[in-house]
Amino acid sequence: MIVVAGEALIDLVPQGAGALAGLRPARGGGPYNTAVALGRLGSPTAFCSRTSLDAFGEALLAGLRDSGVDVSAVQRGPEPTTLAVATLDGHGSAAYSFYVDGTADRLFTAPDAWPAGTRAVSFGTCSLVLEPGASAYEELMRTASARGLFTALDPNIRAGLIPDADAYRARFKSWLPSVSLLKLSEEDARWLGGTPREWLSAGPSAVVITQGGDGLTAFTRGGAVYSVPGEQVDVVDTIGAGDTVNAALLHGLAARDALSPAGLAELDAPGWEQLLRFAARAAAITCSRAGAEPPYAFELGGFPDLS
Template identity: 55%
Template sequence: MGGRVVVGGEALVDLVPVDGAHHGDPALRPLAPRLGGGPFNTAVGLGRLGVPTSMLTRLSTDPFGDALVARLEANGVDTSLLQRGPEPTTLAVVTLDAAGAARYAFHVAGSADRLVADPGALPGDTVALAVGTLSLVLEPGASRYAALAEREAARGRLVSLDPNLRPGLTDDTATVIARLDAIAAVAGLVKLSDEDAERWGRTPSDLLDAGAGAVVLTRGSSGLAAHTRGGGVVEVPADSVGPLVDTIGAGDSVHAALLAWLAGRDALARDAVAGLDADAWTEGLGVAARAAAWTVSRAGAEPPWRHELDGASRPRQQ
């Protein structure tokens, strides 16, 4: 696969409920740390699918930060763009509902990832920049990632946007929405959930009209839909490779799988994405749906490896 994908955004620790006694109160269920964050999970997913990938973020020098670096490297992700600092690692406390859907409460004050600095010129072989989730909400890093995305789009690189409008993270929603609008206008690909579209107040048609090359909407058990310039609206059902365990990282796996699929078609370019027809999008969405199915079949954000996505092997706990 030619060219590098740079993924910019937060890397954090999810505190995830584990099975066991909770003294009759679900709020007291034991929690276990899991490494995550939307961009971090996307980078890991790309690495597992064999796409040359670099992670751009700022990580703490605490043990959690060391563990995040180690996981990136273990999954083939280049860490030369990482920045380190003494600030704490962002924490996300996860609760799961009866259906396994995840909800998050974030501890972000003064954390390392929101203090990322402008990296300057990206590696010369970079063809795409993926940005998104909390890193586009929390300042001062949010403005730096937004400026980077607009700059790289102007240089002809594909920008892929994954917005995430978590309630309660900011009181200045209007500024966040304006920031997302500006990135979407230059993005070759926007991947978002139906919940994020509702919070953003933008339909896929709105985003296409604003300039996005294509918009992929994740709809949970209802599957995926691509709103495109070259193929109209294309829908595929959700896939399943095993019982649903939890939904942590499912959307990130979709993002990684779509970018890997585009890389395999040598289509990591804005015009190439905009020109894909309905048959191509049916194939790409099918790949992404299978990637999400693998992820939800095991605990935590564990995206599939290439041999899993391509083969008929069954889920295994990581």
């Protein structure tokens, strides 16, 4: 079981030019998209979050169930659902304005137990910024690591939500000893101001950096570097692409029984290249669709074990 911990929200996505160009509500949030993608790929997945009792909250839970995700660890509350208004540039890349005051996901509290069979836990995005929930997710990350669970982190920086950039950067560094796999975009890496080698020395066994259409690069604790090109596709938008990469990496590692620091260390060059190509292909399919609509396993041909 892979548990994804973090926010679920509603993206309001423009359907044309102009600020009010037919905003369409779509289920989203980085962790939410990762959980949906994992479920569609066929990985046993649970979502750990707090959602509203409103209509948006019900729609978010329905989307998880439809993708085969266990929602028994989802807390509920009467507060409204977080909204994110997307603005798309000419290349389909999205920027967001958030409406987060008093929303349900901010009041998440760390659970006392994990879903049965939990092997890995994934964290990231707004849930690690917005208090008081951020401290609860941080506690959950440290607890997971201390119990020997595989932990994945995608900071997925939303600078507009971070009031003190230096304080966040320091907090990010404090998480690294509790992280097994760090995934981030080129933009995130520039904003954080570090390097893969610096991050690896602080804790993670591997760092994967996404470079948009140019592909993905993995850096390992052992000093190896592996890169694959991006898959060529007609981009509709890039919403959910990075979250799909998260899911594909975790799914692929689970398929190779490599959800552990030792498993990552044993992954050889062909194994890393296969894993990264699988993630690139999955992300390309997501980019070919409007909104965060990650692929199902049948669209990718599965993840064969080459061992």
